[in-house]
Amino acid sequence: MNAPIAPPRKLRVATASLAGCFGCHMSILDIDERILKLLDLIEFDRSPLTDIKHCGPCDLGIIEGGLCNAENVHVLREFRKNCKILLALGACAINGGLPAQRNHLDLRDVLEEVYQTEYLVTHGGIPNDPELPLPLNKVHPLHEVVKVDYFLPGCPPPADAIWKLLTDLLAGRTPNLGHGLLHYD
Amino acid sequence: MSETDLIDAVLDRHRRDGTRLMQILREIQEQLGWLSPATLTAIAGAIAWPRAKVEGTADFYSFFYTRPMGRFRVLWSDNITDRMLGSSDLMSAMCKKLWLEPGRVSEDGLVSVDTTSCTGMCDQGPALLVNSRAVTRMTQARVGEMVSLIRSETPVAEWPAEWFAIEDNIRRKDILLDHGLVPGQALAAALERGPQGMLAEIKSARLRGRGGAGFSTGQKWEACRSAAGHGADPARYVVCNADEGEPGTFKDRVLLNSYSSLVFEGMSIAGLVVGAKKGLLYLRGEYRYLLEPLQAALEARRRANLLGSNILGTAFEFDIEIHLGAGAYICGEESALIESLEGKPGRPRIRPPFPVTRGYLDQPTTVNNVETLAAACLIATHGSDWYAAHGTEKSTGSKILSVSGDCERPGIYEYPYGTTVRQVLEDCGASDYQAVQISGPSGICLAEAEFDRRIAFEDIPTAGAFMVFDETRDMFEVARNFAHFFAHESCGFCTPCRVGTTLVRNLMDKIARKHGSPYDIDELFKLHRLLQGASHCGLGNSACNPVFDTLNKFRPAYEHRLMSLNYEPAFDLDAALSQARQMTGRDDAGAHFPDEAEA
Amino acid sequence: MNATTTFHLDGEEIPFTPGQTIMQAAVAAGTYIPHLCWHPDFQVNGSCKLCTVKVNGRFGSSCTMEAQVGMEVENRTAEIDDKRRTLLQMLFVEGNHFCPSCEKSGDCSLQATAYELKMMSPHFDMFYPDRPVDASHPDVLLDFNRCIMCGLCVAASRDVDGKNVFYMGGRGLLGRRVHISSESGRLADTGFAVTDRAASICPVGVILPKRRGFAVPIGQRKYDLAPISEQVKVKTP
Structure with a gap:
């Protein structure tokens, strides 16, 4: 007699937006009613959707945005420590994206221009409150700090691509995106 | 003389010929110190080349300067052998004394100090070039004296002559270095044999190229000889590759x-065989000091009727010209060398066609190593049987x-070919x-277990470099250099x-900073497979090759340096907050990353 | 078809005329070999190495190797596509390729080739080089952040326009660049015109006409319509 197959455990998924614009998270929501199907398969851990503040042990971590400050690095490392699979979602997570456009400028010049030279915001000088995370000299993509298992490019990645990738991952298939689903813009 | 007159004089001397x-x-820069935008425009106009093409060449070579340089330009040879003799400390000391950062020109425009690729003085290092003159055996004392001479703006010509002494250091002679021939003897023998006969001797002597690849010299000469010239001005050329950059x-x-x-x-014998009237010796820029003596030697040969027309009373006509390179290792590759001879950046051509059919100025050209050409004299004089009796069956001489x-x-x-590495040691x-690193970085790194292997094309082919590393040396640092x-x-x-060599360099630097992980070692192997x-x-x-060899034979030298077995960031996280710390004045715990091991 | 003048490309029989390269014969047969610096209208350059194939077990560039009777050429194998993907990743980290803000997105050969080879990330550490933008010309913008050193602008300006506005010079990763033929180094000080062939040859987003951008809606751009492998280039008549 065949052993009874236990009903599959719901996979635990965490998401976060680092140096991004939340556009990739919006695109996740753009899977529309399919999110109900998804919720049959997964449950959310830390995510802007749940407001849980720290990531616990998870099957999948999804990160939008690159690394522009110390806090981004801390969150990313917390995800890597807790998630069996880590997915870099969207252009900024993958190559720094728009925030990385500052990389050809010296950070000191940027801070000076914004907080000291520019007359509209002169008052107060460069913020130095210990509560604030310090910006990194350069913006970096995720894979320069932790090992990333999967990448889904796009600005944002289309909802159909997110759906395809997630259903592939949940089903244990290596993700494979056809023409139209893989794009960098 | 005004700058314009000076530029004109050089251009006229070279018949305003872009090639x-x-x-x-080089000649203009030797007089003006650098190649200004206006100078490049003037040259482009005179030789009727697009300006960008002239700039493209000027920009390619390490020894051409398109920005103003110091009146004294010091370039430390940066081969691993120079480093082993202490060049890094000496260069740092020099920079410190001169209040100078490496690679920067001092604000008063007096001096710049930087590194350059191996200058070929490995047996008498640490070496450097000062205003293209080679100085050997640098010491702390010499650094001090040199700094004083630079500060007092004493012309290099007035510096102590012994600094510029370059020794031959010949330790063991065999058939070539003990040749016993008088000038003209080999050429007379070759003329006696005639082009066909001489070619047959070279072939039956089984002479192979000494540049390392070991292509049959006879086959090369024959291919060049039987290739037809092209266009209105058909010709064939002999090129001697003296761009010894390995x-x-x-x-x-x-x-x-x-x-x-x-x-x-x-070279003359090669000219006789292939039917060339002209030979070109491409001399690496690091050997600039040899130019005048070599030109004098050519003049002496002309006077002795060994060059020019009616050589030794025959109808054979041949002459030799010397071209100087300007600091580019790639020009040792024969088609890149030809590009350089034609005035262009040293970019290897697409092959085929090979130089023997379409080479210098699109004409059939044989490019041979200095040592190969010298060996041809022995074969001309003594015959192939005598020559092939030396060395091994597949590697004669x-x-x-x-x-x-x-x-x-x-x-x-x-x-003689066939000698073991152990014998040389x-x-x-x-x-x-x-x-032992044989044939330079592009060659092979041998560990003790392989020292009974032989110097021969069938075992360890080599262009000649033989660098020895004792037990105190760190083979990772050798590979990183x-x-x-x-x-x-x-x-x-x-x-x-273009991209891969920099990625490899960056990974090696990451491991050297003790930020590496096994992932980085896997990346090195992957890049090796792609580049190859x-x-x-x-x-x-x-x-x-050097990374691959040392990873296989000296892997613990890498492993000692790894940060951890986990994936490691590409950059130093804590250092990445340095500018923000500086601007905010913060130094609290949140302004740093905790030690990665604890994170 | 003469049966003696064919070779095999991934098992498919490809006819050729003597002197044709593997690439030329493949394109004539409508078969795609990934490439960036090769263009049917211009002299072969051979620098990008995307068209690397395996011929009788050895790697070579299909744009420079002449086709020979009976050759066994491997093209779209996992091994070779993997190498090509790595080469693409090298090009992506070497420059600054931010597709969302590039007018060429959707019409870009680099991007389309990366889609074809399913490049999901640049993999290597980014170089983020600091390269110049030249906006001096009234009608054309140059953004060298996106240059992949293919040399097509050099060839077009030299061979079609007869102007030699561009030249590829310099050495190595940091030095190699397109030189502009004027003492100032500015495009405005050359005879370049927006109607030049060189103005429309760039496979990426370096040479762009001014006052025109994002004209075609997403979904209707060249490579939105069909993958690059289904749009094999043919020689301009």
Whole structure:
């Protein structure tokens, strides 16, 4: 007699937006009613959707945005420590994206221009409150700090691509995106 | 003389011929100090080349300056053998005394100090070039004196002559270095044999190229001889490759210093065989000091009726011209060398067509190593049977090795092919050795277990470099030095080599900073596999050899340095907050990353 | 078809005329070999190495190797596509390729080739080089952040326009660049015109006409319509 197959455990998924614009998270929501199907398969851990503040042990971590400050690095490392699979979602997570456009400028010049030279915001000088995370000299993509298992490019990645990738991952298939689903813009 | 007159004079001397651009740029720069935008415009106009093309050449070579340089330009040879003799500390001391950052020109425009690829003085380092003159055996004392001379703006011509003394250091002679021939003897014998007969001798002597690849010289000459010239002005050319850029190699310097007659005679014999009237010797820029003596030697040969027309009373006509390179390792590749001879950046051509059918000025050209041409004289004089009796069946004759590194007697050693590595190590007085790098960074790194292998095309082919490393040396640092070399010398033409050599260099630097992980070692292997198959020329194909060899034979040297077994960031996280700390004045715990091991 | 003048490309029989390269014969047969610097209208350059194939077990560039009777050429194998993907990743980290803000997105050969080879990330550490933008010309913008050193602008300006506005010079990763033929180094000081062939040859987003951008809606751009492998280039008549 065949052993009874236990009903599959719901996979635990965490998401976060680092140096991004939340556009990739919006695109996740753009899977529309399919999110109900998804919720049959997964449950959310830390995510802007749940407001849980720290990531616990998870099957999948999804990160939008690159690394522009110390806090981004801390969150990313917390995800890597807790998630069996880590997915870099969207252009900024993958190559720094728009925030990385500052990389050809010296950070000191940027801070000076914004907080000291520019007359509209002169008052107060460069913020130095210990509560604030310090910006990194350069913006970096995720894979320069932790090992990333999967990448889904796009600005944002289309909802159909997110759906395809997630259903592939949940089903244990290596993700494979056809023409139209893989794009960098 | 005004700048314009001076530029005009150089241009006129070179008949405003664009293919002579390398020589035009060098001669103008020697007088003006650098190549200004206006100078490049003037040259482009005179030779009727697009300005961007002239700038493209000027921008390619390390020894051409398109920005103003110091009146004293010091370039420390940065081969691993110079480093082992203490060059890094000496250069730092020099920079400190001069209040100078490496690579920057002092604000008063007096001096710049930087590194350059191996200058071929490995047996008498640490070496440097000052205003293109080679200085050997640098010491702390010499650094001090040199700084004083620079500060007092004493012209280099008035510096102590012994600083510029360059020794041959010949330690072992065999058939070539002990040739016993008088000028003209080999050429007369060749003329006696005639072009066909001479070619047959070269072929039956089974002479193979001494540049390392070992292509049959007879086949090359025959292919060139039977190729038809092209266009309105058909011709054939002999090119002597004296762009001895492989780090650790310096045998051509010695041959050109003390055996130039043999080299020129070998070129003439090649000219006779292939049917060329002109030979070109491409001399690396680092050997600039040899230019005048070599020109005098050519003049003497002309006077002796060994060059020119009616050579030795026959109808044979042949002359030789010297072209100077300007600091680009890639020009040792024969088609890149030809590009350079034509005034262009040294970019290896697409092959086929090979130079023997379409080479210099699109005409059939044979490019041969200095040592190969010298060896041809022995075959002309003594015949192929005599020659082939030396060496092994597949590697006839002898090979000159340039021995340097950890040994008592560095210098030039000539051996019959088939000599074991161990024999060379014994003869040069090496002890406590752990490794030998043969044929330079693009060659092979041997560990003790392989020292009974033989110097021969069928076992270890070599261009001649033989660098010895004793047990105190860190083979990871050796490989890292070579990785920097390739990243600096990649011509940038093809994607795998242009980007790959820099990726390899960066990974090696990451491991050196103790931020590496096994992931980085896997990346190195992956890059090796890509560069080896996909690169445009030999530089890219062999650029990962030193890393690959040392990873296989000295892997613990890498593993000692790894940060952890986990994936490690590409950059130093804490250092990445340095600018923000500086601007905010913060130094609290949140302004730092905790030690990665605890994170 | 003469049966003696064919070779095999991934098992498919490809006819050729003597002197044709593997690439030329493949394109004539409508078969795609990934490439960036090769263009049917211009002299072969051979620098990008995307068209690397395996011929009788050895790697070579299909744009430079002449076709020979009976050759066995491997093209779209996992091994070779893997190498090509790595080469693409090298090009992506070497420059600054931010597709969302590039007018060429959707019409870009680099991007389309990366889609074809399913490049999901640049993999290597980014170089983020600091390269110049030249906006001096009234009608054309140059953004060298996106240059992949293919040399097509050099060839077009030299061979079609007869102007030699561009030249590929310099050495190595940091030095190699397109030189502009004027003492100032500015495009405005050359005879370049927006109607030049060189103005429309760039496979990426370096040479762009001014006052025109994002004209075609997403979904209707060249490579939105069909993958690059289904749009094999043919020689301009």
